Each structure stands twice: as C-alpha cells, then as structure tokens.
Amino acid sequence: MHYQSHISDIFQRNWLTNNGPCVEMLTEKLKGYLGVEHLLLVANGTLALHVAYQTMSITKTITTPFTFAATSGALRLQNIQMRFSDVCDKTFNLDPKKVKEQDLEWADSLVPVHVFGNPCDVNAIQSLAEKYNLKVIYDAAHCFGSEYQGQSLLNFGDCATLSLHATKMFHSVEGGAIIFKHQADFEKAKKIINFGQNQSQLPVLVGTNAKMSEMHAAMGLSVFESVDLIMSHRRALQQEYIKQLTEYVDLQEHAIGAEFNGAYMPTLLKNQDELLYLKQKLEDNGIQTRRYFYPCLSDLDTYAKSVAMPNARSISSRILCLPMYYDLSFEDVGIICNIVKSILTNFRQKV
C-alpha cells in the first residue's frame, strides 16, 4: 500500500502513536520476514541501544572502538563504564582473542558490532560470555536481512539492535528495533519504551519514551513492499564493485556462511594520504563517499581517550565507503570503478 494511503487511514482512525495498528502490522511483518521472535520497534537505532542496555541491567562493558558514535554514546549516557578492545584487521569486528583477561573479569557484558553486516565471531563471543558470565548485546544496526549459519544474524546474543534510519538498508525514516532472546526481557523493554508503565499505566520501572509513531511505521510498511527488490539489487551492486575493485583496494573479509544484505561498499586504502586524495578527486567528479567509521572512538577525548587500538585506528584512517543506494545502476558502478582505478593508478605512480 502506498505511503499516502496509510497516512489517510491513520488520520481516519485518529490513532497517531502508542502502539497503533501500523506499528503492530510492521512488527508482525518484520518478525516473519527476518525470522525472529521477540521484536520491539522503537523510535530510532540509538534509543534501541539505550533501551537494550537498560533492559540487560549492564554496568560495565567491553566494546569496540570501530563503530558509529551511537554505540558508545548510549553507554556513556546510561552511565555504563566502558573499556575498548581492538578489532580484527580483516573482519573489522571486535576480536574475541584480543579481549584482555582482566577486562573480562571486570565486565558484566560485551557490546560488539556486526560491522557492515559482517557477522562477529559469535561462537567465540558466546564462549567468553558463558565463561565470564557476561550479557551480549550486539549493535546490529547494519544487519537488516543479514544471515549467518542459515538464520538471521539478529538471533545471536541476548539481544541485538537494528537501526531503521533513512540511510540504512531498510528504513522507516527514523526508527529502530530490538530483538530479544528471552520473552521476559522483551516484556521489560516494552515497559521501558513507554515511561516504564505497565498495562494499568503504573510506572513500575524507570523508563523513557522510545515508541515508534504510526507515521514512521507507515513508511516502514511502504518500504517493506520493495525490500526484496532493494536488497537483491544492492547485493548485486556490491558483487559488481567487488569484482571490479578487488585488485585495487583491500576489502573487508566476509565471514564464511554469511549472507550479506549489500548495505555498504567499504574499501580500505593503503594509507590516509591515498584515501584523502581519492576522496577529493571523486568529489571533483561529483561522486560522494563517506569515511565510515571515522575517527576511531578510542582516540577521542569524548570517550575517555584510551590505550591505542592499532587495528581500529588503522582501519578508521583508511576506510572509505563508496556510493551504494537502490537507484544506482550497474552502469554507474562501472563508471565509478573506472574513475577510482584511474585515480589510484595516478596516485600510486606519483609516490
């Protein structure tokens, strides 16, 4: 159904927010589509993290410095103590082998990120969680439609959070979701997003307002109709980019047994000078790119600048995401790749 028709239905009902029919319908559709059980829609991906952290009652956590500011920002705003641990230089994800014993003894939780939808080493992380009695909360903002070992990547960990922001694979303009392993956590989070109120509107928990509105859910419902088309086109574009650029740039090493959603096209340049040169030259050609994620969070005073994380710092300084969106054609990708190749060849001949 067209967005406008959803909107006129909403005004007909005069039910604009507070778990209305559009939110309910989108929840059911996403549960079926993603193959997940306890899914809670929220106002955005950052609030999804806040609510997930609060639901899990975590106080001390180990997280990755190679992520978007929201992962750490939500931890700090919730007064959760955090320590960074470095990522794997191939997968860009938190490396379970690098986490220090003393940090594992200290922490009550892990907050890894499935970067660009690439699955973390979920088995190794699960083993650490069992050995040290840790909750695992995955920031799975990039993982709509990503699969691992034959199921949704969102099914791993005690919970996983999604972003449904307009820049993500699937969106509701602003929006997010939390997928819980346990029903009890889902029920608790459902109260937290509605001021901590129970069904009799008694605030039995300290809560917030993280509800998704009907208008946002309506956008989700209209985009949902094209989600297969969007995802398969993006996957194909990603394959095309990889085929054309594999000799020219380093690429993220994808986990075996992972099905990608084609959300991003990250490339790793040789060094920051090369990246800056390429970024500027592409801009001169009208091609926009994004340094994502940059800078490395463990290098920032904002997040209590900590011990250098060499892999995260190196990746942050060299990563460039190339254009990736539904309206992009194979021809466009061919043109972009040719320009990238010629810029890089030029630059490399000079140095």
Ligand SMILES: *Cc1c(COP(=O)(O)O)cnc(C)c1O
């Ligand atoms: C986009 C993003 C978020 C934040 O989601 P919003 O919906 O924009 O609030 C959190 N973590 C990561 C890794 C993201 O990429």
